[in-house]
Amino acid sequence: MKQVLKLDVVGILPFERQMKLLQLSPDRRRRLVSRVTKKVIKDSNKRVRNQVDLQGNRYQDRHRKRTHDRRKMLSRLVKELKVIQADSNSATAGFNSPVAGRIAADQQYGKRTTVSAASFGGRSAESYNKPATQKQARALIEAGFKLRINGKGRKSPSMKYIKEHYTQGQAGTALKRLRAWAGVATKTSWSTVLPARSFLGATAAEIQQYIEQIYDDMEQEMKRGIR
Structure with a gap:
């Protein structure tokens, strides 16, 4: 599963901050976008630990108790999340393994499966x-x-x-x-139904907050001569 996180420099930030952001070199913008994406991944780990979805609601209980602990499975899965790609405008968070990506997508969005006895x-x-x-x-x-x-x-x-x-x-x-x-x-x-348990993503307000916070951090780093 891939979650594309786009940094829209037109509209998402106040005008003055947009202008400052546009003045950054492509390399520094890429680093900013990458760090924002890592913050989203960190939040995803926290959601899984707290068993809450993107709206802050508790995960729906499974109808049947399973011998395989899905909390542990999702905890292991979310540790594989990483920044797959980042440029000066957008970044992609996801999994290198297609199998992990498929399982993550099933957890994120839920899934209904029809099983036949013949299978x-x-x-x-x-x-x-x-x-x-x-x-x-x-x-x-x-x-x-x-x-x-x-x-x-x-x-x-x-x-x-x-x-x-x-x-x-x-x-x-x-x-x-x-x-x-x-x-x-x-x-x-x-039919078996796997309820959605969203964990990866962020609201526009959260993305704006992360951009501003990380931009300020980078400015301080530049003042201290940290590259």
Whole structure:
């Protein structure tokens, strides 16, 4: 994902400051734009730490708890943000890795994905070596799964029993058959929604503030002879 940050010297700053800015050499303007972009990146890191979006609102909670901590993922991701390109008029903040850029874009803008059961290509052999999950055990019990007890009828097993005596493949097959016998249609596709969690960017007022602040810093540096 790329976020283009343009420094518009016409209109964004007071007239007097615009004139001073235009008097800077192209190299100094490039450094100013680059430093403004680095400030935007620094703010992006801060938003992720505080879990707030560009409007200052708390990130929307995920509907389901995930084993993969998205806060940690986004924290690692934002550390890869850097100034990709800068000239005397604009700069680009983004990622060198296309994969990181795609993940960042999904986080920034949100994403809806439709997944089909066919895309999983059926149950793998590995699934028959892994114990049934808590979710599978619960679904089996809710679907009316029962065990035959030595000719004495049937009884519902505990979730613990299912997880200890059935594999994921076995539990999945049994659940599919139970639902078929009950006339419950098997879901062939479903949608997942990733809520937007904007972190990269800045308002026009913030950009103006950064330009003026960094310009003043550069003026002081020039007076002290710092290049």
